[in-house]
Amino acid sequence: MTDGQTIAKGRKSADWLKHLVIGGILLIEMFPFYMMLQISFKDNAMFNRSPWLPAWITSWHWENWIFGARLVTPYLANTVFISVSATVGSIVIAVMGAYFFARYRMPFSGILWSAFLVLMLMPGVANIVPLFLLLKEMHLLNTLWALVILGVAGGQVFNIYVLRNFIEDIPKDLFEAAEIDGASHFQQIMNVVIPLSGSIIGTLAILTFLGSWNDFLMPLIVLRDRQLFPLGVGLIYLDGEPVKEWGRTMATYFLASLPLIILFLFTMKLFVRGLSAGAIKG
Amino acid sequence: MPATLSPRKALHEWQLYLFLVPSLVLVATFMYFPAASAIYHSFFDWQGGDAARFTGLANYRRVLNDVVLWRSFETIGILIIANIIKLIPSILLAVLIHRLGSEKWQYWYRVLLVLPMIVPGLVRLFIWKFFFDPNFGILNKVLDFTGGKTLLIALDHHFLRWGIFHAGVPVPWLSESHLIVPSLIIWGFPWIGTVGVLIYLAGLQSIGTEVYEAADLDGVNSFQKFIHIELPLIMTQVRLSLVLLIIGTLQGFGLQFLLLGANGGAGGSGMVPGLWMFNRAFSAGEFGYACALGMVLFIFILALTLLNNKYVRVEK
Numbered sequence: 202m203t204d205g206q207t208i209a210k211g212r213k214s215a216d217w218l219k220h221l222v223i224g225g226i227l228l229i230e231m232f233p234f235y236m237m238l239q240i241s242f243k244d245n246a247m248f249n250r251s252p253w254l255p256a257w258i259t260s261w262h263w264e265n266w267i268f269g270a271r272l273v274t275p276y277l278a279n280t281v282f283i284s285v286s287a288t289v290g291s292i293v294i295a296v297m298g299a300y301f302f303a304r305y306r307m308p309f310s311g312i313l314w315s316a317f318l319v320l321m322l323m324p325g326v327a328n329i330v331p332l333f334l335l336l337k338e339m340h341l342l343n344t345l346w347a348l349v350i351l352g353v354a355g356g357q358v359f360n361i362y363v364l365r366n367f368i369e370d371i372p373k374d375l376f377e378a379a380e381i382d383g384a385s386h387f388q389q390i391m392n393v394v395i396p397l398s399g400s401i402i403g404t405l406a407i408l409t410f411l412g413s414w415n416d417f418l419m420p421l422i423v424l425r426d427r428q429l430f431p432l433g434v435g436l437i438y439l440d441g442e443p444v445k446e447w448g449r450t451m452a453t454y455f456l457a458s459l460p461l462i463i464l465f466l467f468t469m470k471l472f473v474r475g476l477s478a479g480a481i482k483g
Numbered sequence: 484m485p486a487t488l489s490p491r492k493a494l495h496e497w498q499l500y501l502f503l504v505p506s507l508v509l510v511a512t513f514m515y516f517p518a519a520s521a522i523y524h525s526f527f528d529w530q531g532g533d534a535a536r537f538t539g540l541a542n543y544r545r546v547l548n549d550v551v552l553w554r555s556f557e558t559i560g561i562l563i564i565a566n567i568i569k570l571i572p573s574i575l576l577a578v579l580i581h582r583l584g585s586e587k588w589q590y591w592y593r594v595l596l597v598l599p600m601i602v603p604g605l606v607r608l609f610i611w612k613f614f615f616d617p618n619f620g621i622l623n624k625v626l627d628f629t630g631g632k633t634l635l636i637a638l639d640h641h642f643l644r645w646g647i648f649h650a651g652v653p654v655p656w657l658s659e660s661h662l663i664v665p666s667l668i669i670w671g672f673p674w675i676g677t678v679g680v681l682i683y684l685a686g687l688q689s690i691g692t693e694v695y696e697a698a699d700l701d702g703v704n705s706f707q708k709f710i711h712i713e714l715p716l717i718m719t720q721v722r723l724s725l726v727l728l729i730i731g732t733l734q735g736f737g738l739q740f741l742l743l744g745a746n747g748g749a750g751g752s753g754m755v756p757g758l759w760m761f762n763r764a765f766s767a768g769e770f771g772y773a774c775a776l777g778m779v780l781f782i783f784i785l786a787l788t789l790l791n792n793k794y795v796r797v798e799k
């Protein structure tokens with residue numbers, strides 16, 4: 202009894218130390234974002250005078266934010282278009298593909314499955330050059346559709362891989378019952394697969410969306426016209442300016458992050474659970 | 484396991500194949516075709532236009548004597564070793580969070596961990612780039628403030644003899660050839676990988692509290708617990724992230740490109756194999772040679788993956 206109590210106590214006091222260490226690490230981890238936020242209200246002179254602490258609210262430079270908003274808005278529309286289309290397309294097509302592999306073992310299933318898996322080993326980097334030339338042949342260079350299609354194609358292997366496992370775990374009886382009711386394969390996807398694998402589809406959608414949102418290499422290679430740039434490329438051009446007003450730059454960075462932060466607030470549980478659960482699976 | 488269909492029944496269900504067609508077409512066009520095209524064109528002298536001249540193995544012979552490429556492999560080797568060491572903080576953080584008694588705190592720390600992930604990678608990258616800025620950057624301010632600068636000057640004067648640290652002169656982190664690789668290593672301190680931590684936490688979840696209680700009764704200390712209880716349980720995940728990390732580092736070049744440009748910065752110190760391929764294709768227009776470089780990279784990555792499959796079994 203006394204032993205148990207001392208152990209419990211020992212664990213508790215040690216917990217206090219753990220909180221301190223974890224908190225410390227997380228604070229350093231957040232530090233860049235703190236700096237981004239507080240610098241976004243200053244001009245260069247103010248930053249040089251006191252780099253660390255936030256400025257007093259009456260001296261905040263709101264015009265930094267107006268500058269940022271003007272810069273970000275047109276890019277934002279492009280990014281949203283690319284990411285949303287790529288995510289929807291990728292998930293819809295991947296669910297269909299995964300259904301093919303998970304529903305029955307058809308002739309050639311095995312070969313087709315290996316054909317998909319091999320792609321996981323293939324480094325994307327070797328493909329960039331021919332991909333660029335392929336898009337040129339298809340007259341897709343300098344279009345947003347190129348990025349949408351690449352996003353859809355790029356997500357297939359991983360999404361099908363994960364979804365197949367989940368669809369296979371759905372009890373066979375449900376499919377059979379639907380079949381007896383005369384449901385086509387398409388209806389079985391709509392009425393059995395999607396309701397039962399909603400959370401994993403949500404997680405995959407978020408991951409695909411994030412991947413597309415954060416990609417900058419392909420947009421940089423594919424796009425030339427400024428009015429087509431997504432956020433990332435816009436930021437790269439902003440970074441390339443020779444003289445920098447850091448407050449403006451930071452305000453722009455924050456505004457560029459805002460859509461994802463809002464998305465996160467609404468899907469926090471899906472994010473955290475999905476990432477943890479996805480981690481267990483594979 | 485899905486039921487196997489006899490060929491006759493499968494014929495009846497032929498529409499099922501249609502469901503795979505969109506994926507298959509996309510993958511064939513945008514993944515298989517470029518790969519085949521890369522292999523094919525790696526044997527050509529090709530500027531990207533219609534005219535391509537077959538040159539046999541000339542590109543590959545050039546690869547063997549390509550000083551820049553082999554130097555870039557050295558650089559990437561250093562970065563890979565550094566990145567492996569940088570896995571440690573994530574493992575330790577996961578263990579710390581897991582050892583907390585309160586489930587509620589565990590959940591909230593997980594949420595806090597995911598937070599940096601929702602800031603676009605590019606924004607994070609540019610904030611770090613700002614940290615390294617010679618005049619405004621945080622790194623130089625911290626060094627001046629803590630006296631770390633004096634230490635660096637002494638180190639340089641007595642041991643390194645690079646002559647790059649001087650009192651009163653801001654350190655040009657990203658534009659000084661000697662400092663580029665160290666900067667890339669410091670990059671992202673404290674090196675917490677969100678996905679990594681979450682994966683380790685998932686692995687640790689299988690340890691029941693009774694294991695800890697038994698260990699406590701036996702007087703096992705924290706470090707022994709880590710070595711004997713926790714580490715073995717997440718070894719699978721650690722190996723998995725190790726493999727992904729090595730492959731990712733080997734083919735990544737976005738960071739180097741954005742920080743240092745297509746030439747790899749001052750003296751080409753930040754040149755990595757992927758960037759060299761990109762440079763040959765898009766700066767020099769040598770698409771055929773770039774394809775050959777891509778194939779060399781591919782062979783390296785494939786060899787690593789096969790080695791991993793053979794010696795490092797990852798159980799599913």
